[in-house]
Amino acid sequence: MFITIQRLQFQYKNTKEPTIKDFTLDIKRGEIVSILGNSGSGKSTILRLIAGLEIPKSGSISINGKMIVDNNTFTPPEKRKVGMVFQDYALFPHMTVENNINFGLRSMTRKEKQLRIEEMLSLVNMTEYKKRYPYELSGGQQQRVALARALAPAPSLLIFDEPFSNLDANLKVKIRCELRNILKDTGITSIFVTHDLDDANVIADQIVYIDNGMVDRIVSPDSN
Ligand SMILES: Nc1ncnc2c1ncn2[C@@H]1O[C@H](COP(=O)(O)OP(=O)(O)OP(=O)(O)O)[C@@H](O)[C@H]1O
Secondary structure, eight states: OOEEEEEEEEOOTTOSSOSEEEEEEEEOTTOEEEEEOOTTSSHHHHHHHHHTSSOOSEEEEEETTEEEEETTEEOOGGGSOEEEEOTTOOOOTTSOHHHHHHTTOOSSOHHHHHHHHHHHHHHTTOGGGTTOOGGGSOHHHHHHHHHHHHHTTOOSEEEEESTTTTSOHHHHHHHHHHHHHHHHHHTOEEEEEESOHHHHHHHOSEEEEEETTEEEEEEOTTOO
């Protein structure tokens, strides 16, 4: 298994009950998993634990055979090689498209960075927009730049939290197919949080239902 999450438990400060009660999940390399569940069921919290933005009370997460968190280990977020795409895209408004993509690239020469930026722009079909600022782009274009920025440092895992929530229905349908194709082309393992079953059916290889901080059931797309 590429990602192994075992018996994860987590409670926010000043709350009475744990938000994540007992969460166990295995994900294969290159697989796209959707986490589906009601508001407040713990979807975003799982992503925060995987990214290293929260520390679990118990349980463990390993990525590609490397333990990133357990009772004795805590790998900080910047060392996890986990790329994140959130609902507001969070592009830097004062940076052009190419500079947004450049932002996550470290330990590369200038030439390597330029090459990587061009590669990512072409992947998301945004080459001709590289000099533009985010406010000069449509929602779908911003979404593609956010994806290019997340993919640029070659993460081992990409996590998405409701990335389509700000897109209108038509654009959403177009973007989610594009996104699946791009993820499958690059072979990057991905976890995708949504409360929209249609999104999950289109994009995922596996749908994980979460309820009250636990895995309720795991199904194949369209077999619900
Ligand atoms: N920083 C926090 N402090 C205390 N409680 C929190 C905090 N963040 C989230 N929670 C609580 O944890 C529970 C799970 O929240 P989470 O955001 O993981 O749910 P979700 O499934 O992603 O919901 P949604 O679909 O509404 O985004 C909720 O009851 C929420 O109120």
